[in-house]
Amino acid sequence: MAARLDIVLGRIEQLALDAVVNAANRHLLPGAGVDGALRRAAGPELTRLTETLQPLAPGEAIITPGFDAPAKHIIHVAAPMWFADGGEDDKIAELAACYRSAIATAHAHGLATIGFPCLGTGIYGWPAESACDIAIENVRAALTQAHNINRVVFCCFLQSDADLYAARLN
Ligand code: AR6
Numbered sequence: 001m002a003a004r005l006d007i008v009l010g011r012i013e014q015l016a017l018d019a020v021v022n023a024a025n026r027h028l029l030p031g032a033g034v035d036g037a038l039r040r041a042a043g044p045e046l047t048r049l050t051e052t053l054q055p056l057a058p059g060e061a062i063i064t065p066g067f068d069a070p071a072k073h074i075i076h077v078a079a080p081m082w083f084a085d086g087g088e089d090d091k092i093a094e095l096a097a098c099y100r101s102a103i104a105t106a107h108a109h110g111l112a113t114i115g116f117p118c119l120g121t122g123i124y125g126w127p128a129e130s131a132c133d134i135a136i137e138n139v140r141a142a143l144t145q146a147h148n149i150n151r152v153v154f155c156c157f158l159q160s161d162a163d164l165y166a167a168r169l170n
Pocket of ligand 1: 010011012013023024025029030031032033034035036037079117118119120121122123124125126155156157158161
């Protein structure tokens, strides 16, 4: 059965899913936005754990428990910065890899539900439209290899992002 793709307008740290994805930085250092919200929800054990982990490679995903957050797990990925040096194609491939590796990691852990924020579109400066297209295309592609996942939530903090996802998904 095909996975359901849902849009939720709200805060990702409040979602009680098998996993939610964190918009982390490569060094897994505490940040603001999604990362700050998830760390506050999860409690200090999350940061104690991420301090012991290696930096994320481009497009890599790592999974931790959700600790006190409603989600059972948190999958950490780091979007590329839109304004960083480097070619646009490379950045698009790296953002695509974040979505694909998060789905693959959830699948490898036998999880059924996963929620994504709009990766890269806050502090990292991605234009909302292109980030939305990359998200939907790569989630759909990754789901073809992840048959135990039955629900993907695109968690939009902004009404404008929810409208964009709704237009692209319909
Ligand atoms: N729930 C859901 N979405 C949110 C929330 C929330 N609680 N808060 C913000 N957003 P960002 P990035 C939206 O900046 O651009 C970090 O601090 C926000 O409106 O969290 O990938 C890390 O440490 C935007 O659409 O992530 C990194 O250094 C989207 O989530 C860096 O910032 C992503 O915004 C990552 O930047």
